[in-house]
Amino acid sequence: MVRVSGVVLVLLIQTVTADPADYALRLAGGPNKCSGRVEVYYNGSWGTVCDNQWDMDDAEVVCRELDCGWAMAAPRSAHFGQGVGKIWLDLVNCAGSESSFSRCDSNHLGYGINSCDHHKDAGVYCSVDRVRLVNGPNSCSGRVETYYNDTWGTVCDSLWDLNDAQVVCKQLGCGKALSAPGKARFGPGDGNIWLTHVRCAGTESKLSHCHHMPIGLHICEHSDDAGVVCEGGYPVRLVGGPKSCSGRVEMKYGDSGDDGWGTVCDDGWDLNDVQVVCTQLSCGKALSAPGVARFGQGSGDIWLDQVNCSGTESSLSQCRHAEIGKHYCLHTNDAGVVCDDYAVRIAGGPNSCSGRVEIYYSNIWGTVCGEDWDLSAAQVVCRQLNCGWAVSGPLSSSFEHGYMKTWLTDVSCSGNESRLSECRHAGIGKDKCYHSAEASVVCSEGVILTPGGIAGIVITVIIIVLLAAILGFLYWKKKTQTGEITGSSKLQHGEEEINQGAPLTQDAGLVVA
Structure with a gap:
């Protein structure tokens, strides 16, 4: 029994x-x-x-x-x-x-x-498993906050370390964790402190998978709020394209050499996704989103599938996507991008359509040398920025000097190009240029009529009208005088005919004075 x-x-x-x-x-x-x-x-x-x-x-x-x-x-x-x-x-x-x-x-x-x-x-x-970084210099650094019971709250820095930060960085698609600052490095939060004594191995996919004290139970103050600094997203490169800003998209996921590079599937791939890649690589505007291995098939892993970006993210890994490494694709579906070589803007002037020409390359804004700069080149810039047509292409002595790196020199455009990157030039960053010779443009959409300019136009119009009136009066007067002279001649000629046709005699009893 x-x-x-x-x-x-x-x-x-x-x-x-x-x-x-x-x-x-x-x-x-x-x-x-x-x-x-x-x-x-x-x-x-x-x-x-x-x-x-x-x-x-x-x-x-x-x-x-x-x-x-x-x-x-x-x-x-x-x-x-x-x-x-x-x-x-x-x-x-x-x-x-x-x-x-x-x-x-x-x-x-x-x-x-x-x-x-x-x-x-x-x-x-x-709870909906949501984590965010607040009050940092970018979207991949800041104070850690988690969402629970319909409220955002902070994380206490007790036992907070690089493994915990790594999980946060991974969950947010921000790449490798660089540091795990505590003591409210990014400012104290307010409201609830949801987590404390977080203990992650570093391999978890989400912070909620780590060990921690019961939610809301702590003995911390907001002066102990935990933070993270992430590298900013998994590295991305373009391979197999005709230039540095076009090619097959590859993302590095892993820690060792080239073994970590893999491709992206073209399921749902569109221009918003391409724009994020272009932004991450400092390549300017997205031009097209080719799929079907346009730039050749990759090899090894296919890291991302079903990528869905809004176009405003700073790195591809911050976009929504299927779990990394999970896909239903072959390398015949490898996604590609075609970006502009660099972004262009107009700065230092009265508005965004008149001023110094600048391009964004290698994460730095720089200028364009004004040597050989002409109206055809200015026309391309105005067209690219939707600023109408080029009114003039002066040197930037007309505007505030940039005092920054000169990216382009010896620019030569026909005027028919749609983007400045299509024009011939000496190469990016290949030569130096005096800042007094920086290229500038004045586009038709940037012409401003100030009160003084309007007054000048009004005065000019008045002067023109007065001159026209004076000239008209003088012309009329001349015509009138010519008419009087002609009439007098005709009268005199008629009298002579009368005298010749009827000679006056004394017998007629007529006396002509």
Whole structure:
């Protein structure tokens, strides 16, 4: 009898682990994918979990496995409605640190054996797993904040180290962690401090997967807020193109040499995605988004698929995409980009269409030498920047000097090019130029009529009108005088005819004075 009881006791405390091929987990009946009734797929069908001993540790494991952040609540009594079919699990007992719900201790005699009804179905509320960096110099450096219970809160720097920072950088697509500053390096936050004693191995994909104290439990102040400094995104390069700003997109993911370089699949690849690559490589405006291995097939890994950028991100890894390394592509689908060689702007003038010509190359704005600069080159710049037509192409002595690196010299344009990069030149950064000879433009959209200029135009118009009136008057007067002279001549000629046709005599009794 004792031996039987011992056997029963062993059965009661065993861990029942499902075959991974025959196990799945989901949430049903909730307001979103991260809240709902817990359901387990086993032996070919979905079933629920009984809420006996159901608590936050159990919910924590469910949320982690479903990539739904942290557990916020572990509701019981069919909070999300009653399920149907089997009740697979009862008396679940998770420690909270398990990587899968199937690995929790379940004090039952086996799947499907329970003393519950569906009115006792267990559920979870998970947080949306969101992390952000605040108050840093860029989107990949700053104070760490995490979103929980509809509120952003900070992370305490107790035990905070480079491994923790690495997970944050990875989750945000910001590449390698460079440092893990504490003591509110990026300023103190406000409101809640959600996490403390975070302990990551550095290999986790999200901060919520790391060990930590219960959410909201801490003895920290905001003067202890943790921060991170990331390298700013996974390195990107262009390969196989005709120039440095066109080619097959490759991203480095890994730590050793060229072994970490892989390609990007062209599923959903568009001009917004290309613009991010162009921005990351300081290559100016995106011109086209070729796919189907336009620049040749790569080799090795295909790191990214289903990339979806808004076009404003600073690096490709910050865009939404499928999990790194997961794809349904071949290298025949390798994505490419065609960027302008450099960005162009007009600076130092009264507006964005009149001033000194500058180009952005290698992360630095520089000038264009004005030697050989002419109206044809100015016309190309005005066209490229949608500033109308070129009114003039003066040297920048007309505007504020740039006193920066000169990128282009000996520029020669026909005037028909759509972009300055299409014009011939001596090469980027190949020569020096005096700042007094910096190229500038005045485009038609940049011509401004100031009050003084308007007054000058009005005065000019008045003078023209007065001159026209004076000339008209003089012309009229001349015509009038000519008419009077002609009339007098005709009168005199008529009198002579009268005198010749009827000679006057004394007998006629006529006297002509």
